[in-house]
Amino acid sequence: MFIVFEGIDGSGKTTQSKLLAKKMDAFWTYEPSNSLVGKIIREILSGKTEVDNKTLALLFAADRIEHTKLIKEELKKRDVVCDRYLYSSIAYQSVAGVDENFIKSINRYALKPDIVFLLIVDIETALKRVKTKDIFEKKDFLKKVQDKYLELAEEYNFIVIDTTKKSVEEVHNEIIGYLKNIPH
Ligand code: TYD
Numbered sequence: 001m002f003i004v005f006e007g008i009d010g011s012g013k014t015t016q017s018k019l020l021a022k023k024m025d026a027f028w029t030y031e032p033s034n035s036l037v038g039k040i041i042r043e044i045l046s047g048k049t050e051v052d053n054k055t056l057a058l059l060f061a062a063d064r065i066e067h068t069k070l071i072k073e074e075l076k077k078r079d080v081v082c083d084r085y086l087y088s089s090i091a092y093q094s095v096a097g098v099d100e101n102f103i104k105s106i107n108r109y110a111l112k113p114d115i116v117f118l119l120i121v122d123i124e125t126a127l128k129r130v131k132t133k134d135i136f137e138k139k140d141f142l143k144k145v146q147d148k149y150l151e152l153a154e155e156y157n158f159i160v161i162d163t164t165k166k167s168v169e170e171v172h173n174e175i176i177g178y179l180k181n182i183p184h
Helices: 013-024 036-045 053-075 086-095 100-106 123-129 139-156 168-180
Strands: 002-006 027-030 080-083 115-120 159-162
Touching (some): 002 013, 002 086, 013 027, 013 115, 013 168, 036 053, 053 086, 053 100, 086 100, 086 139, 115 168, 123 139
Parallel strands (some): 002 080, 002 115, 027 080, 115 159
């Protein structure tokens, strides 16, 4: 199974995806990945270098092509849990002004996950939870990204979990509960 976690930073997706991978004995991975392109992306996200948003969208798509090869290899052996994937690009880059069809088109080689968990959170709580801020970590922007994610949740059938007033354990148990009900 290929399981993806999405959400804004501070939603708890890294903690929850790691916990689930451990529980399932799955391979845990993340985007931006640690490929060469992923390193360039991190440099841009830190605000050191500025590029056009379309360039950044292309870099995320390129990183994903490399990363997807690794995911496919791992899927032959075990389940894979991924912290951010295609839907991060659709949400963040479209809110940043890049045409959605362009984003979808450059990501046409992405895998279709078996399940996507969208973790949502009150924006103030999210900002409090996040220590190091990147170029996207601004209140109004994150609000729009989360709204876009909720729109995508309808389109792609995500499982949406609000983590605002819940403990790590409560959210984890909710996730396990959903997985138990999914035939595979
Ligand atoms: P993040 O999950 O915050 O990585 P880390 O915890 O290592 O800092 O992802 C970095 C940022 O990149 C985050 O603000 C979301 C953004 N992002 C996109 O805009 N598009 C994408 O396709 C991906 C994967 C991430």
